[in-house]
Amino acid sequence: MIPMTTEQLGMNNSIDDKLDILLIGAGFTGLYQLYHFRKQGYRVHLIDAGSDVGGVWHWNCYPGARVDTHFQIYQYSMPELWEKFDWKERFPNWAQVREYFYFVDKELELSKDITFNSRVQSARWDEKNREWTVYCVGHQPIRARFVIANLGFGAKPHLPAIEGIDTFKGAAHHTGLWPQQGLDMEGKRVAVIGTGSSGVQVAQEAALNAKQVTVFQRSPNYALPMHQQQLSPEDNRRLRKDMPKAFEARGKCFGGFDFDFIPKNAVELSKEERDEGYEALWNAGGFLFWLGNYQDTIFSEESNHYAYQFWRDKVHARVKDPAVAEKLAPAKAPYPFATKRPSLEQWYYEIFNQNNVKLVDMNETPILRLTEKGIETAEGEMEFDIIAFATGFDAVTGGITSIDFRSTENKTFKEVWADGIRTQLGIATAGFPNLLFGYGPQSPAGFCNGPSSAEYQGDLLVELMNYLRDNNITRIEAQPEAQEEWRKLIANFWETTLFPRAKSWYAGANIPGKKVESLNFPLGLPTYISKFKESANQGYTDFALSK
Ligand code: NAP
Numbered sequence: 001m002i003p004m005t006t007e008q009l010g011m012n013n014s015i016d017d018k019l020d021i022l023l024i025g026a027g028f029t030g031l032y033q034l035y036h037f038r039k040q041g042y043r044v045h046l047i048d049a050g051s052d053v054g055g056v057w058h059w060n061c062y063p064g065a066r067v068d069t070h071f072q073i074y075q076y077s078m079p080e081l082w083e084k085f086d087w088k089e090r091f092p093n094w095a096q097v098r099e100y101f102y103f104v105d106k107e108l109e110l111s112k113d114i115t116f117n118s119r120v121q122s123a124r125w126d127e128k129n130r131e132w133t134v135y136c137v138g139h140q141p142i143r144a145r146f147v148i149a150n151l152g153f154g155a156k157p158h159l160p161a162i163e164g165i166d167t168f169k170g171a172a173h174h175t176g177l178w179p180q181q182g183l184d185m186e187g188k189r190v191a192v193i194g195t196g197s198s199g200v201q202v203a204q205e206a207a208l209n210a211k212q213v214t215v216f217q218r219s220p221n222y223a224l225p226m227h228q229q230q231l232s233p234e235d236n237r238r239l240r241k242d243m244p245k246a247f248e249a250r251g252k253c254f255g256g257f258d259f260d261f262i263p264k265n266a267v268e269l270s271k272e273e274r275d276e277g278y279e280a281l282w283n284a285g286g287f288l289f290w291l292g293n294y295q296d297t298i299f300s301e302e303s304n305h306y307a308y309q310f311w312r313d314k315v316h317a318r319v320k321d322p323a324v325a326e327k328l329a330p331a332k333a334p335y336p337f338a339t340k341r342p343s344l345e346q347w348y349y350e351i352f353n354q355n356n357v358k359l360v361d362m363n364e365t366p367i368l369r370l371t372e373k374g375i376e377t378a379e380g381e382m383e384f385d386i387i388a389f390a391t392g393f394d395a396v397t398g399g400i401t402s403i404d405f406r407s408t409e410n411k412t413f414k415e416v417w418a419d420g421i422r423t424q425l426g427i428a429t430a431g432f433p434n435l436l437f438g439y440g441p442q443s444p445a446g447f448c449n450g451p452s453s454a455e456y457q458g459d460l461l462v463e464l465m466n467y468l469r470d471n472n473i474t475r476i477e478a479q480p481e482a483q484e485e486w487r488k489l490i491a492n493f494w495e496t497t498l499f500p501r502a503k504s505w506y507a508g509a510n511i512p513g514k515k516v517e518s519l520n521f522p523l524g525l526p527t528y529i530s531k532f533k534e535s536a537n538q539g540y541t542d543f544a545l546s547k
Contacts, residue, residue, distance in 0.1 A: 027055020227285025
């Protein structure tokens with residue numbers, strides 16, 4: 001049996017009888033809002049299913065889990081925080097990110113207003129009193145005038161429908177629900193199913209000391225070099241000088257990073273010029289080769305092809321067996337470069353030169369079923385001690401649709417979004433008054449550095465709530481016409497890119513039956529901020545507001 005829920009009953013904080021705002025989710029987004037709404041004098045409380053702060057970093061503690069964003073901008077920009085916390089690595093592992101969350105919690109005294117171990121199950125709108133009643137595991141119903149769901153993109157792990165999935169007698173875990181006490185892989189036979197960011201990280205880590213690692217790949221990950229660096233306290237002191245500039249840059253860059261696409265088209269450059277640019281990005285490491293590449297990479301097939309070929313050559317140079325290299329980086333790109341989220345790797349490609357690592361191409365050798373001892377493919381049964389399901393998430397919408405929120409017409413989000421997501425500004429859906437989302441569907445979310453989104457969108461939400469309070473507005477609801485405009489803006493832009501050619505979680509294409517569409521706002525953080533501000537400047541009159 002693979003654990004898919006981790007309900008632990010209990011509560012640790014009492015909650016006001018009637019709140020102004022109930023926040024759901026204790027990740028970067030929810031914690032930022034808790035701090036700022038409290039500072040603004042709201043009666044606010046936060047509720048989370050996990051046993052501590054961290055959101056996605058609470059759940060994702062699988063071996064090798066590590067941030068793919070450099071530490072300088074993978075944290076809050078409040079000086080009282082970043083001036084005090086020393087990082088150990090340029091790309092910190094999950095344990096350090098947790099330490100950071102505990103530090104933030106202590107500095108900002110957040111936990112006193114958080115109830116942990118309580119999963120929200122349903123919520124009902126009371127029109128007469130203009131408030132939500134929220135039902136959680138192990139709790140009295142909570143009443144709040146506003147609810148803000150900050151559920152992250154990966155609140156709902158996805159397990160594929162593989163025959164016999166519950167029959168395996170060894171340890172089988174989804175990466176997003178890894179045992180909190182850890183799982184030693186030393187000397188074990190480990191299967192890793194999936195080669196997204198999680199799969200690459202687990203495989204890379206397992207290959208260090210497992211007896212045997214078998215990587216089941218359906219599509220190759222176009223993984224990029226991380227260029228990890230260890231940081232001394234002196235490095236921290238030195239690098240701090242650049243932090244204000246880095247924080248400042250985030251709101252001006254597409255993905256909320258401190259760098260942006262090169263304002264040049266690869267197709268207009270000579271091969272020498274182009275390759276020189278690629279080489280510089282490659283050597284810089286991190287996401288530079290993705291979100292700092294030539295601006296036409298995600299629009300032009302030709303440009304995309306150049307980037308892919310450059311990446312492919314780099315991979316082939318590292319993998320000894322040409323047949324394995326070809327599977328990891330095929331001559332014909334299985335999907336356009338940059339249209340699925342690349343992982344950052346450290347020694348991923350070298351593991352395939354090791355005797356204890358095997359790559360199984362699931363297109364040639366599909367998994368037939370799980371057995372008591374392992375995995376059966378067309379080539380026979382392979383025995384394992386541990387199976388890591390790195391098979392992703394019902395991303396972006398999964399957290400919201402898992403909660404039984406009911407609209408004014410008694411409909412669930414699944415029903416309301418059956419024909420595609422409808423939101424206004426990525427923060428609200430018609431029929432669900434006073435329910436807002438942070439880092440939600442049709443916001444920059446999946447295309448944005450998490451802490452950047454938490455802060456920029458968080459500030460916009462605080463401003464919105466202050467406006468409602470200052471003007472005695474007790475009800476806000478998204479408007480169907482505005483939703484259609486937002487949807488059209490997203491869909492039209494999406495079609496101009498190469499993203500629709502990849503079957504990725506960005507488009508919901510990884511979940512059978514899920515409507516395929518852009519789950520995020522793909523026009524970048526700066527455009528998102530300016531659209532939100534347009535609404536603010538006209539008193540949010542594009543929403544239905546009432547006193
Ligand atoms: P993912 O990117 O959705 O990857 C899932 C993998 O499982 C893919 O390789 C997919 O193959 C495979 N898969 C799914 N269903 C399958 C099936 N039925 N049979 C065979 N293979 C199947 O999920 P993820 O790796 O957990 O990453 C999700 C996102 O989380 C990332 O894109 C990233 O945004 C975030 N993340 C970040 C970090 C970090 O910052 N360090 C680490 C981990 C995750 P196909 O590609 O063929 O569908």
